[in-house]
Amino acid sequence: MSLAILYEYPETDEEGIKVTAQDMGIDLKYIPFRKISVLIGNGFFSFKSRMTDYGPLIEDVTAVLNRAQSKNRRLYSVSILEGLGKYVVNPQRTESICFSKLRTLFEFWKNEIPIPRTVYVPCDSHDLARGGVQIHNEEAVADLVQQDLGNGRIVIKPDAGTHGKKVHLAQDRDSLVEFLDETEPSIINPVGIVAQEFIEKWFYDLRIVVTKEYGNPPYCHPTALARAGLKDFRTNTYLGNMVFGVKLPLEVQKTAERAAEAIGKDDAWVLALDAMVNVGEDRFLDDEYVKSEFEKLAPVFQKVGDAKQDSQGKSRDFRAWSRSLETVFSAYMNEEAYTNIKRIIEESIERNKRRVLFHEANSCPEFWEQTRNIAGINLAISLLKCAKSVEGREPLPAVWNSFRGGHRER
Numbered sequence: 363m364s365l366a367i368l369y370e371y372p373e374t375d376e377e378g379i380k381v382t383a384q385d386m387g388i389d390l391k392y393i394p395f396r397k398i399s400v401l402i403g404n405g406f407f408s409f410k411s412r413m414t415d416y417g418p419l420i421e422d423v424t425a426v427l428n429r430a431q432s433k434n435r436r437l438y439s440v441s442i443l444e445g446l447g448k449y450v451v452n453p454q455r456t457e458s459i460c461f462s463k464l465r466t467l468f469e470f471w472k473n474e475i476p477i478p479r480t481v482y483v484p485c486d487s488h489d490l491a492r493g494g495v496q497i498h499n500e501e502a503v504a505d506l507v508q509q510d511l512g513n514g515r516i517v518i519k520p521d522a523g524t525h526g527k528k529v530h531l532a533q534d535r536d537s538l539v540e541f542l543d544e545t546e547p548s549i550i551n552p553v554g555i556v557a558q559e560f561i562e563k564w565f566y567d568l569r570i571v572v573t574k575e576y577g578n579p580p581y582c583h584p585t586a587l588a589r590a591g592l593k594d595f596r597t598n599t600y601l602g603n604m605v606f607g608v609k610l611p612l613e614v615q616k617t618a619e620r621a622a623e624a625i626g627k628d629d630a631w632v633l634a635l636d637a638m639v640n641v642g643e644d645r646f647l648d649d650e651y652v653k654s655e656f657e658k659l660a661p662v663f664q665k666v667g668d669a670k671q672d673s674q675g676k677s678r679d680f681r682a683w684s685r686s687l688e689t690v691f692s693a694y695m696n697e698e699a700y701t702n703i704k705r706i707i708e709e710s711i712e713r714n715k716r717r718v719l720f721h722e723a724n725s726c727p728e729f730w731e732q733t734r735n736i737a738g739i740n741l742a743i744s745l746l747k748c749a750k751s752v753e754g755r756e757p758l759p760a761v762w763n764s765f766r767g768g769h770r771e772r
């Protein structure tokens with residue numbers, strides 16, 4: 363059985379997958395996804411760069427790790443690969459659900475997974491009428507949103523956004539209308555407005571990894587990443603927040619498995635779920651104390667950031683760079699303040715384990731840096747095992763699977 367990885371540029375995670383494949387004795391083939399052309403016509407296809415015909419390689423491959431670097435690009439690559447009869451991790455159905463926060467929430471909701479109350483209004487903030495006149499819909503949209511979520515704090519977010527971009531917290535009607543006025547249809551928010559109740563989540567949120575090999579039940583990794591900080595209501599790591607490895611109560615692990623299965627169904631997949639703990643008033647320690655612990659940890663966390671930025675070291679010797687990253691991460695995790703904050707988060711989750719709300723599924727999560735070092739999960743192994751697990755499955759229906767050599771124009 364032959365496995366391949368598809369990407370545009372090898373970023374850290376892709377390098378991580380390649381070295382892990384070497385360690386596992388897997389000969390991982392490479393499919394480029396940038397300066398190539400994909401041709402389809404009646405009964406044939408080709409997949410070529412200017413120099414190389416990748417048709418024979420693709421013909422030989424059973425399963426592909428789809429590492430295209432944006433939600434939109436992954437939707438294209440997975441459609442092409444599945445069209446060519448390949449199993450893809452993650453499959454098109456999963457990618458398509460993960461693309462949209464609203465679609466994901468609907469899958470959770472149908473399966474009775476706890477979610478934040480969410481409103482969708484299929485109307486953009488502005489329309490262009492005949493003659494170029496702009497029509498303003500913000501007040502009407504704000505009415506609809508407040509009718510369902512009340513007059514308190516409301517979160518507005520782009521349906522297909524990532525990295526916390528354009529996720530806004532409206533404190534009142536005026537700021538809600540203002541944020542709505544700023545929204546416009548874009549690649550990360552194709553149609554309408556997604557609004558969500560503000561979850562009282564103290565200073566952290568969770569990223570929970572669930573994987574599933576074909577034929578096996580889903581598996582939730584018992585350690586999750588808690589992304590934490592007190593600077594902004596958005597606690598995701600991209601915004602510079604710190605990360606902690608926290609043990610999940612069994613009950614939360616089980617819900618996470620059901621949540622991920624709602625998205626991935628019975629295929630093979632790797633998903634990272636975003637969840638928030640609705641602690642409400644249950645903040646059993648003073649924020650000032652938590653803040654002072656963060657301050658103690660900041661200089662050591664900065665060293666982690668510096669090590670990550672060492673792009674020369676990374677390209678010179680990826681394995682050596684990975685080892686030096688491990689060293690700075692373990693220095694960070696050995697700090698007393700790290701242990702203190704981790705304990706507070708674990709206690710907070712345990713006390714509120716019935717108030718964990720799931721709000722997003724990520725189909726291509728970062729893993730080589732944070733997830734591997736902090737939570738001890740090497741997702742490269744899971745990805746490769748998932749891809750291998752499809753061995754022996756019926757080939758996917760595809761025109762060109764029915765005849766060899768079909769990649770060449772006839």
Ligand SMILES: Nc1ncnc2c1ncn2[C@@H]1O[C@H](COP(=O)(O)OP(=O)(O)OP(=O)(O)O)[C@@H](O)[C@H]1O
Pocket residue numbers: 478517519523524525526527529558559560561562563566567595596597598599600636638722
């Ligand atoms: N309803 C909410 N109530 C409170 N905080 C929220 C809510 N929705 C999002 N957040 C905060 O904002 C952050 C970013 O939100 P979200 O995950 O929806 O955006 P994103 O663009 O997908 O970010 P990422 O790619 O990092 O997951 C979350 O990590 C969370 O801390």
Ligand SMILES: [Mg+2]
Pocket residue numbers: 525636722
């Ligand atoms: Mg998110």
